[in-house]
Amino acid sequence: MSKKEINLCDAEGNTTTLPLKTGSHGPTVIDISNLYQQSGYFTYDPGFTSTASCRSAITYIDGEEGILLYRGYPIEQLAAQSSYIEVCYLLLYGELPNGEQLAKFDHIIKHHSMVHEGLKNFYSGFHHDAHPMAIMVGTVGALSAFYHDSTDITQARHREISAHRLISKMPTMASYCYKYSNGQPFVYPQNHLSYAENFLQMMFSLPSEPYKANPTFVKALDLILILHADHEQNASTSTVRLASSSGANPFASIAAGIASLWGPAHGGANEAVIKMLEEMVNSGQNIEHYIKKAKDKQDPFRLMGFGHRVYKNHDPRAKIIRNMCHELVDELGAENQPLFEMAMKLEKIALEDEYFIQRRLYPNVDFYSGIILRAMGIPLNMFTVIFAMARTVGWIAHWLEMMDDPQQKIGRPRQLYTGHKRRDYRSVVDRD
Ligand code: CMC
Numbered sequence: 377m378s379k380k381e382i383n384l385c386d387a388e389g390n391t392t393t394l395p396l397k398t399g400s401h402g403p404t405v406i407d408i409s410n411l412y413q414q415s416g417y418f419t420y421d422p423g424f425t426s427t428a429s430c431r432s433a434i435t436y437i438d439g440e441e442g443i444l445l446y447r448g449y450p451i452e453q454l455a456a457q458s459s460y461i462e463v464c465y466l467l468l469y470g471e472l473p474n475g476e477q478l479a480k481f482d483h484i485i486k487h488h489s490m491v492h493e494g495l496k497n498f499y500s501g502f503h504h505d506a507h508p509m510a511i512m513v514g515t516v517g518a519l520s521a522f523y524h525d526s527t528d529i530t531q532a533r534h535r536e537i538s539a540h541r542l543i544s545k546m547p548t549m550a551s552y553c554y555k556y557s558n559g560q561p562f563v564y565p566q567n568h569l570s571y572a573e574n575f576l577q578m579m580f581s582l583p584s585e586p587y588k589a590n591p592t593f594v595k596a597l598d599l600i601l602i603l604h605a606d607h608e609q610n611a612s613t614s615t616v617r618l619a620s621s622s623g624a625n626p627f628a629s630i631a632a633g634i635a636s637l638w639g640p641a642h643g644g645a646n647e648a649v650i651k652m653l654e655e656m657v658n659s660g661q662n663i664e665h666y667i668k669k670a671k672d673k674q675d676p677f678r679l680m681g682f683g684h685r686v687y688k689n690h691d692p693r694a695k696i697i698r699n700m701c702h703e704l705v706d707e708l709g710a711e712n713q714p715l716f717e718m719a720m721k722l723e724k725i726a727l728e729d730e731y732f733i734q735r736r737l738y739p740n741v742d743f744y745s746g747i748i749l750r751a752m753g754i755p756l757n758m759f760t761v762i763f764a765m766a767r768t769v770g771w772i773a774h775w776l777e778m779m780d781d782p783q784q785k786i787g788r789p790r791q792l793y794t795g796h797k798r799r800d801y802r803s804v805v806d807r808d
Pocket of ligand 1: 610640642677679682737
């Protein structure tokens with residue numbers, strides 16, 4: 377047996393030899409794609425905790441060391457020196473752009489930002505207090521009904537146009553959710569503004585008065601977008617890959633990703649963090665009460681914003697955003713202080729508690745991002761929408777990569793069946 381193989385031996389002494397594969401970083405993987413044909417066995421891995429579902433060259437995470445790389449570049453360097461639009465280019469095309477490439481890409485993204493006027497009618501079909509994520513799932517999926525000219529996924533140019541359209545239109549569509557729920561007129565994009573500033577003006581400006589976004593808010597939002605732009609094969613990215621593996625168009629596939637992101641264990645966590653912190657501030661209960669609840673296995677309560685499936689040391693995004701959180705709260709002063717102080721106290725107590733230390737539960741990016749968004753005046757139910765806006769480029773980059781992969785095939789997991797064995801139908805009169 378060469379060093380690039382592994383032998384699996386069952387209780388009957390049957391041996392199956394499987395190839396090993398190594399990537400540029402990370403653990404060696406056992407290639408089990410022919411395991412069933414060779415041995416008659418499936419593997420069982422609920423939640424994919426030990427399974428690489430694909431090969432990918434976009435993002436690398438080392439959960440033990442707390443490392444996150446986009447196309448090889450450390451997140452710390454990108455957060456300090458890059459911009460969201462440059463990161464979008466990097467994720468999509470694999471390299472940082474030169475000045476000319478960046479200017480051209482920026483121009484393209486800015487000039488796809490308007491949505492078809494007919495799409496606006498969809499918004500008024502929703503109940504006035506619909507959750508904006510429900511509206512996003514519906515309206516992003518509906519884009520495929522408006523942009524037929526770019527949904528031939530066999531053509532690379534169509535794929536690229538769809539990618540640009542999705543990245544470009546997300547802030548416009550996200551702001552429309554907010555405007556609709558507030559009963560305010562939709563605001564058109566302004567192409568001279570940056571991606572983040574444009575979103576803020578579409579969210580908060582009114583036709584009746586001039587608007588200028590706070591530059592610290594623009595900086596903080598751009599940072600949040602960079603930190604959330606991609607995160608390897610998480611639940612929503614895997615959903616996009618699985619949905620589009622059947623040949624579904626990118627608008628429908630991204631809508632599926634948005635649905636997956638909505639859950640509180642994934643993108644909904646930043647909303648859940650603020651709800652939890654507000655309850656802690658307002659209830660008058662001390663923090664220990666909540667720590668006790670989080671540790672109690674009979675109680676479904678978890679400390680939101682703590683723990684991560686992959687990061688078991690620290691979340692590198694959390695460290696970066698924590699500093700921005702400090703900067704913003706210092707600038708804005710008292711109003712945001714109670715939530716922030718509660719977060720700092722909770723962080724300190726949890727990090728010293730044996731339960732959290734043993735299970736390696738650290739604050740994640742969403743523990744802090746919610747505090748920033750709240751300070752910027754973004755309503756709670758828009759938090760996950762902003763996450764979706766940021767992650768669209770990641771979803772799209774994975775979709776493009778998958779479409780170019782010669783090994784790509786429809787995703788079709790198998791199962792460990794635990795239902796009834798075969799049995800015969802009995803007429804209703806013969807049943808007990
Ligand atoms: N509070 C209390 N206990 C926890 C928490 C928490 N936040 N997270 C995990 N645990 C416990 C869990 O009960 C289990 O304990 P035991 O071993 O005694 O049964 C142990 O830690 C391992 O938990 P797990 O659920 O098996 O871990 P997982 O990798 O499946 O889940 C997680 C990861 C993020 C879903 C989970 O930690 C969680 O629910 N955290 C709170 C929600 C949250 O902040 N989500 C945002 C994730 S970051 C954004 C993103 O990338 O989408």
